[in-house]
Amino acid sequence: MIRVQGLTKRFGDSLVLDAIDLEIQQGEIIVVIGPSGTGKSTLLRCLNFLERPDAGYLEVGELRLDTQKVSRREILALRRCTAFVFQNYALFANKTALENIAEGLIVVNRWPKAKAHARAREILERIGLADKADAYPASLSGGQQQRVGIGRAMAAQAEVILFDEPTSALDPEWVEEVLGLMKQLAAERQTMLVVSHEMGFARDVADRVIFMEGGRIVEQGPPARLFSEPRDPRTREFLRKVLAAQQAAVP
Amino acid sequence: MAILDVGYMVELLPILLRYLPLTLQMAALGMVLALALACALAVVRVLRIPGLNGATLLFISFFRGTPLLVQLFLFYYGLPQIFSALTQINGITAAIMGLTLHFAAYMAESIRAAIVGVDRSQTEAALAIGMTRGQLMRRIVLPQATRVAVPTLMNYFIDMIKATSLAFTLGVTELMGATQKEAAGSFLYFEAFITVALLYWGIVELLAWLQRRLEARLNEAYQR
Numbered sequence: 001m002i003r004v005q006g007l008t009k010r011f012g013d014s015l016v017l018d019a020i021d022l023e024i025q026q027g028e029i030i031v032v033i034g035p036s037g038t039g040k041s042t043l044l045r046c047l048n049f050l051e052r053p054d055a056g057y058l059e060v061g062e063l064r065l066d067t068q069k070v071s072r073r074e075i076l077a078l079r080r081c082t083a084f085v086f087q088n089y090a091l092f093a094n095k096t097a098l099e100n101i102a103e104g105l106i107v108v109n110r111w112p113k114a115k116a117h118a119r120a121r122e123i124l125e126r127i128g129l130a131d132k133a134d135a136y137p138a139s140l141s142g143g144q145q146q147r148v149g150i151g152r153a154m155a156a157q158a159e160v161i162l163f164d165e166p167t168s169a170l171d172p173e174w175v176e177e178v179l180g181l182m183k184q185l186a187a188e189r190q191t192m193l194v195v196s197h198e199m200g201f202a203r204d205v206a207d208r209v210i211f212m213e214g215g216r217i218v219e220q221g222p223p224a225r226l227f228s229e230p231r232d233p234r235t236r237e238f239l240r241k242v243l244a245a246q247q248a249a250v251p
Numbered sequence: 252m253a254i255l256d257v258g259y260m261v262e263l264l265p266i267l268l269r270y271l272p273l274t275l276q277m278a279a280l281g282m283v284l285a286l287a288l289a290c291a292l293a294v295v296r297v298l299r300i301p302g303l304n305g306a307t308l309l310f311i312s313f314f315r316g317t318p319l320l321v322q323l324f325l326f327y328y329g330l331p332q333i334f335s336a337l338t339q340i341n342g343i344t345a346a347i348m349g350l351t352l353h354f355a356a357y358m359a360e361s362i363r364a365a366i367v368g369v370d371r372s373q374t375e376a377a378l379a380i381g382m383t384r385g386q387l388m389r390r391i392v393l394p395q396a397t398r399v400a401v402p403t404l405m406n407y408f409i410d411m412i413k414a415t416s417l418a419f420t421l422g423v424t425e426l427m428g429a430t431q432k433e434a435a436g437s438f439l440y441f442e443a444f445i446t447v448a449l450l451y452w453g454i455v456e457l458l459a460w461l462q463r464r465l466e467a468r469l470n471e472a473y474q475r
Contacts, residue, residue, distance in 0.1 A: 079381040083380070092376065092391050093373065103390065104380035107382055138472070
């Protein structure tokens with residue numbers, strides 16, 4: 001289980017996260033939506049200290065920490081029980097698909113290379129890229145790269161996988177295959193916290209949708225409820241705009 | 252116009268080749284030492300290590316800002332007057348020292364640029380899976396920075412091979428020194444210096460060929 005308490009982050013004068021409280025149950029799939037610049041990505045990045053929060057408490061599995069007095073070792077421990085999927089994939093350009101997935105197991109978990117590669121092959125099988133094991137990122141399509149990015153996150157066997165707009169940088173033709181893989185993970189009850197503009201995915205897959213604006217959680221609930229009867233006027237306004245835009249995009 | 256004495260050139264070549272090992276040894280040793288020093292300087296610059304950063308900037312500024320010949324004379328003729336321990340310094344040692352420091356200053360900057368040039372999101376990805384800074388450098392950043400740095404570093408190596416000829420001004424009989432002596436004996440200056448020029452050129456071409464092969468190997472991962 002994950003518990004976030006009073007998580008606060010400032011960039012200069014602007015308050016990007018305003019004392020966020022959040023609980024995530026094991027196996028829960030949460031999608032965070034909201035206008036850009038409202039702290040969704042920052043929330044994710046604070047959960048593994050890619051950004052250093054200014055205040056707040058984090059609890060992930062066995063680990064509890066006060067973000068104001070956290071040691072280097074605690075940050076490493078936190079990162080080892082979370083996994084991150086980046087908008088721009090961020091694959092290691094000098095490593096093959098197989099090596100990208102095995103890298104953490106070898107370097108961080110100190111597995112023998114053979115064992116790590118065997119696990120990486122299993123994962124490549126699951127993400128449908130068994131034939132691309134020896135391909136370097138530069139030779140993969142965007143969709144394939146992001147699936148490897150997800151595979152790398154899967155290898156970590158983390159308490160939670162954090163997805164930071166995983167399909168936003170993709171050409172439309174590759175979006176479905178990435179969402180498909182995420183649905184597969186959701187069906188296996190992998191705990192997921194997803195920042196996304198894919199309303200269809202949120203509606204079909206999420207257990208809970210969180211609407212954020214201005215560094216706060218404005219409203220949250222099961223997608224059926226949140227999408228059909230949003231309570232806050234800001235949520236209504238956002239959904240109206242986004243859904244209109246997405247419907248317009250569908251022929 | 253006198254006719255080129257090709258026969259003399261053919262006779263001269265094996266004599267000059269005896270001095271090639273010394274030239275190559277100075278260049279190779281200078282390159283290894285310069286690379287090690289340049290890596291250390293680059294890391295200081297990238298991590299902005301307090302205290303050392305300023306000293307590094309001063310070092311780079313001085314050794315890039317003054318002629319190599321001046322630096323060599325400073326080491327060989329100047330320093331022994333100040334530090335009596337250095338009176339034993341021989342020309343070869345002084346030359347290697349000068350080449351090392353001079354080229355380290357240049358190479359530090361290109362290594363630094365190559366490190367900084369590695370895509371930042373990969374750094375974040377490595378940190379996100381729980382790598383330490385050291386692991387990140389060793390496994391992700393340096394291998395990619397190497398690929399970027401190799402062409403310029405090879406250029407410096409080529410430049411350094413040619414710069415070893417300045418050691419002759421410190422009384423070292425290397426390739427250039429030997430040529431000078433032979434030419435002074437035969438008075439066939441043109442033949443002597445064109446022979447040594449072709450020799451340097453050949454070595455550099457050989458290195459350029461090696462460089463192309465190395466680059467092709469390093470670029471394997473980046474082919475679309």
